[in-house]
Amino acid sequence: MTGVASLGRDLAPKRLELLHDILPKATVLGLLVNPSNPALTRSTIEAAEAAAHTLGLELEVFRASRDRDFESVFAGLARARASGLVIAIDSFFTGRRKRLAALALDHAVPAIYQYRDFAAAGGVMSYGGNLEEPFRLISLYTARLLNGERPADLPIELAAKIELIVNVKAANSLKISVPPLLLSRADEVIE
Numbered sequence: 001m002t003g004v005a006s007l008g009r010d011l012a013p014k015r016l017e018l019l020h021d022i023l024p025k026a027t028v029l030g031l032l033v034n035p036s037n038p039a040l041t042r043s044t045i046e047a048a049e050a051a052a053h054t055l056g057l058e059l060e061v062f063r064a065s066r067d068r069d070f071e072s073v074f075a076g077l078a079r080a081r082a083s084g085l086v087i088a089i090d091s092f093f094t095g096r097r098k099r100l101a102a103l104a105l106d107h108a109v110p111a112i113y114q115y116r117d118f119a120a121a122g123g124v125m126s127y128g129g130n131l132e133e134p135f136r137l138i139s140l141y142t143a144r145l146l147n148g149e150r151p152a153d154l155p156i157e158l159a160a161k162i163e164l165i166v167n168v169k170a171a172n173s174l175k176i177s178v179p180p181l182l183l184s185r186a187d188e189v190i191e
Helices: 008-024 040-055 069-080 097-106 116-120 132-147 169-173 180-185
Strands: 003-006 030-031 058-063 083-086 111-113 124-128 156-159 162-168 188-190
Touching: 003 111, 003 116, 008 030, 008 083, 008 111, 008 124, 008 180, 030 040, 030 069, 040 058, 058 069, 069 097, 083 097, 097 111, 097 116, 111 116, 116 124, 116 162, 116 188, 132 156, 162 180, 169 188
Parallel strands: 003 156, 030 058, 030 083, 083 111, 111 124, 162 188
Antiparallel strands: 124 162
């Protein structure tokens, strides 16, 4: 097997930890998953629940697989008194990351997702793979194939460049103070 893989679901516990870093008094955080992807959903929930337990948090799991599910998710967050939301990696959410960022801002819910443009659109943070890295690796693969290497001889490459993006403007609008240590670790700070 050959190709390019990237980190995604494995980072849900770290996203939960980062969200807790900016919401240290939080006792309940939410996790949004897509039930249409059961294997990914199950593994993400298990990893996030373990991280929540370690952090002394209660984790409320919310599910959405259609656009119309989002309003009930944000209403559920309010009912559960969840202080923030971790959005699990899923292609359904990736395609709607700007809408999810806008909804999180509209509902005053600090949220974190995988990609930079989520934070740029108003999400408080993003933590995940750089979108350009897999394409760079794919272009290297293509060059190797065009130079005559056999696909069977090529290993799977892992796009492992991880970025932390913090949107201070969004955090300030939600009256959240981002710890200086977290800001110093950020690859980019949006002000």
